[in-house]
Amino acid sequence: MSDVRALYFDGKSSHAHDVVLSAGFGADSKRVLQVRGAGLNLSWPFTQLRVSDRIGTSRRYLYFPDGSQCETDDNAGVDNLLIGEEPAAARLLHRWESGLGYAFAALAITAVVAWAFVVWGIPAIAKQVAFALPAETEKLIGGDTLSALDRFVFTPSKLPPERQESLHRLYARMTAGIDGASGYRLELRRGNRIGPNAFALPAGIIVMTDELVELSKDDREIEAVLAHEIGHLRQRHILRHVLQDSATVLLIAFTFGDLASLTSLAAAAPTLLLQARFSREFEREADDFAFGYMVRRGIPPEMFAAILQRIEEKRPRGTDAPDYLSSHPATRERIERMRGAH
Amino acid sequence: MERTGAPEVALQFTGKAGEYFKIWIVNLCLGIVTLGIYSAWAKVRRKRYFYGSTLLDGSAFEYIGNPVAILKGRLIVVTAVAIYSLSKQVHYAIGLALFAAIVLALPWVIQRALQFNARNSTHRNIRFGFRGSKMQIFGVLAIAGLLVPVTLGFAYPFYFYMKRKVFIDNSNYGDRRFVFSATAGNYYVAALKVSLAFLGFVAGTVVTLGIGALPLYILLSSYAEATFARLAWRNTTLGAGSGEIRFECRWTTGGLFGLYFGNALGVLCTLGLLIPWAAIRTARYKLERISLQSEQGLGGFLAAVQEDVGAVGDEAGELLGFDFGL
Numbered sequence: 001m002s003d004v005r006a007l008y009f010d011g012k013s014s015h016a017h018d019v020v021l022s023a024g025f026g027a028d029s030k031r032v033l034q035v036r037g038a039g040l041n042l043s044w045p046f047t048q049l050r051v052s053d054r055i056g057t058s059r060r061y062l063y064f065p066d067g068s069q070c071e072t073d074d075n076a077g078v079d080n081l082l083i084g085e086e087p088a089a090a091r092l093l094h095r096w097e098s099g100l101g102y103a104f105a106a107l108a109i110t111a112v113v114a115w116a117f118v119v120w121g122i123p124a125i126a127k128q129v130a131f132a133l134p135a136e137t138e139k140l141i142g143g144d145t146l147s148a149l150d151r152f153v154f155t156p157s158k159l160p161p162e163r164q165e166s167l168h169r170l171y172a173r174m175t176a177g178i179d180g181a182s183g184y185r186l187e188l189r190r191g192n193r194i195g196p197n198a199f200a201l202p203a204g205i206i207v208m209t210d211e212l213v214e215l216s217k218d219d220r221e222i223e224a225v226l227a228h229e230i231g232h233l234r235q236r237h238i239l240r241h242v243l244q245d246s247a248t249v250l251l252i253a254f255t256f257g258d259l260a261s262l263t264s265l266a267a268a269a270p271t272l273l274l275q276a277r278f279s280r281e282f283e284r285e286a287d288d289f290a291f292g293y294m295v296r297r298g299i300p301p302e303m304f305a306a307i308l309q310r311i312e313e314k315r316p317r318g319t320d321a322p323d324y325l326s327s328h329p330a331t332r333e334r335i336e337r338m339r340g341a342h
Numbered sequence: 343m344e345r346t347g348a349p350e351v352a353l354q355f356t357g358k359a360g361e362y363f364k365i366w367i368v369n370l371c372l373g374i375v376t377l378g379i380y381s382a383w384a385k386v387r388r389k390r391y392f393y394g395s396t397l398l399d400g401s402a403f404e405y406i407g408n409p410v411a412i413l414k415g416r417l418i419v420v421t422a423v424a425i426y427s428l429s430k431q432v433h434y435a436i437g438l439a440l441f442a443a444i445v446l447a448l449p450w451v452i453q454r455a456l457q458f459n460a461r462n463s464t465h466r467n468i469r470f471g472f473r474g475s476k477m478q479i480f481g482v483l484a485i486a487g488l489l490v491p492v493t494l495g496f497a498y499p500f501y502f503y504m505k506r507k508v509f510i511d512n513s514n515y516g517d518r519r520f521v522f523s524a525t526a527g528n529y530y531v532a533a534l535k536v537s538l539a540f541l542g543f544v545a546g547t548v549v550t551l552g553i554g555a556l557p558l559y560i561l562l563s564s565y566a567e568a569t570f571a572r573l574a575w576r577n578t579t580l581g582a583g584s585g586e587i588r589f590e591c592r593w594t595t596g597g598l599f600g601l602y603f604g605n606a607l608g609v610l611c612t613l614g615l616l617i618p619w620a621a622i623r624t625a626r627y628k629l630e631r632i633s634l635q636s637e638q639g640l641g642g643f644l645a646a647v648q649e650d651v652g653a654v655g656d657e658a659g660e661l662l663g664f665d666f667g668l
Contacts, residue, residue, distance in 0.1 A: 007400070007401055007466075009466050009467035009468075010467070011467045011468075012648065013468075013647065013648050014465070014466040014467075014468045014516060014644055014647040014648075015466075016400070016401060016466060052390070053387070053390075055365060055387055055390055055391045055394065056357075056358070056361040056362065056364075056365055056391055056395075057356065057358070057361060057395075058356075058357070058390065058391045058392075058393075058394030058395045058402070059394040059395075059401075059402035059404070060394075061404060067467075068467065069467050071401055071402065071404075071466075071467075093368070093387075096368045097364045097365045097368050098364060099364075100364070102364070102368065103363065103364045103367050103368070106367045106368050106370070106371035107367050107371070107615075109371050109374075109375065110367065110370050110371040110374050113371075113374050113375060114374050117374075246424070
């Protein structure tokens with residue numbers, strides 16, 4: 001076994017001693033590490049030293065009980081000295097970090113696990129958490145969203161008072177038959193640049209624009225749209241959205257945290273892409289809820305498909321409406337799904 | 343492991359991109375599989391690799407941070423951020439109160455972070471240290487949070503200067519203290535040059551109809567970084583008297599621009615797979631262009647530093663590992 005050249009530092013001064021490390025036997029014939037250099041002749045039983053992990057070709061350190069230590073670039077030499085003195089598991093990480101095969105395996109596992117967790121894991125956990133929290137939680141989130149929208153986007157509804165009243169009656173009749181919907185309320189507004197639309201807002205508020213009411217040809221169409229929005233609220237989509245977003249960002253930051261600024265830009269991109277996917281799934285869930293409601297009430301699915309189609313045709317192009325207000329993606333797909341559903 | 347008595351010694355970096363790629367991807371994989379828990383160990387492994395590949399006069403630096411302490415620190419930060427962002431949703435007043443509490447706790451947290459990083463960095467079995475007080479850190483934060491907005495940004499170079507000064511003047515390697523000798527005036531001159539370069543950036547962006555914005559921005563930030571880094575390093579000394587060590591920094595705008603432009607291109611084109619390569623070449627460029635000079639020869643100085651016995655030695659292990667950069 002060849003000797004290992006190293007530097008010895010006593011921990012009190014920065015003076016470097018050139019030393020040679022070798023394995024030998026102590027007085028009680030236990031295996032010891034010998035440290036020999038000019039004016040130095042030390043030995044420690046192997047059981048009393050600590051050796052740093054091998055990390056690539058970076059320097060290796062041997063720590064002695066009195067606070068002194070040795071530093072060497074002869075990683076293989078240290079490994080040879082330690083044969084039989086350390087558990088095999090101690091070299092596991094280095095083995096994983098040295099083989100190209102392990103690197104490719106790690107790359108594949110990283111990609112698959114990360115993708116699966118973000119696409120399925122987080123939404124599933126967020127759903128569990130959202131339904132485990134009391135129903136009031138969602139009302140706490142963003143209670144001032146409507147007032148903000150009233151200030152910047154909406155104006156008061158210009159529908160005739162009788163029409164407004166009949167819509168509220170229609171809504172009350174609907175929610176009376178839906179479990180847990182009593183806390184939600186309908187608000188009518190003129191949508192202006194948002195055009196014909198309806199959305200579920202935090203705090204259990206459903207907003208429907210005048211433009212949508214004017215676009216409808218049958219109150220059953222309005223009922224279908226409202227059922228869809230009640231579906232969003234019933235499925236706690238806003239809370240789930242908040243939970244999913246924060247969890248995704250947190251996970252990405254936590255895992256890539258040690259890469260600092262290089263990835264902060266790259267980290268933002270996947271969350272944005274995923275948001276689109278999240279909301280598409282939420283639309284589907286709300287559609288399913290609406291469809292269940294319509295079947296119970298004997299409303300033909302065409303009613304929903306027809307109003308969706310008309311909204312899509314009337315939708316103002318290139319407006320700067322906030323994204324979640326207009327997040328009804330792939331309308332054609334949804335219309336076909338509705339039409340095929342009966 | 344040759345050591346020299348030369349009057350000027352540059353740092354040497356022996357890290358290799360291919361080798362670090364494997365370490366990086368195993369770290370990432372274990373981090374994801376353990377839902378982020380391993381990331382504390384990954385961080386220590388990464389820092390040990392970079393420190394252990396950085397040589398000064400024949401011996402390497404060493405990072406001895408405890409992963410468990412880092413994990414605890416991260417959990418505290420994550421919990422605080424989670425509580426803050428959730429309560430902010432509930433009511434803005436609660437969010438505001440918590441925000442104020444976090445701001446008040448900041449000097450303490452930053453002090454701990456700087457201490458943790460310094461005490462866990464060693465060279466030749468001698469530790470670095472940071473002894474800045476909470477009041478000093480609070481002062482720097484107050485400049486950033488109050489003076490800079492009140493003066494409409496005019497105090498920003500002063501903040502930049504004070505941040506560096508408090509950090510360096512309170513740092514030590516063993517029993518030797520670091521001293522920062524730049525003046526606020528130096529920082530204002532540098533800031534003026536960077537401001538003029540910014541005008542060039544704006545003009546260039548307009549002339550190229552916005553196409554040149556990204557490369558020009560990288561050029562601008564390379565210029566700013568090189569200017570301030572050279573200023574800071576050249577005005578830093580270690581130790582006192584005739585044996586003091588002076589630092590030279592030879593980062594250039596062109597060099598940093600080539601570095602960052604290549605990094606951005608490589609990392610984007612490979613969807614992040616070249617991040618380890620970028621990290622290695624960044625470290626190589628920056629480290630190998632920093633050197634130490636001493637009139638009496640470095641060997642003598644480097645061999646005579648004593649461990650700072652008065653410092654909080656054993657407590658270092660107890661410190662929470664607040665490990666974010668500043």
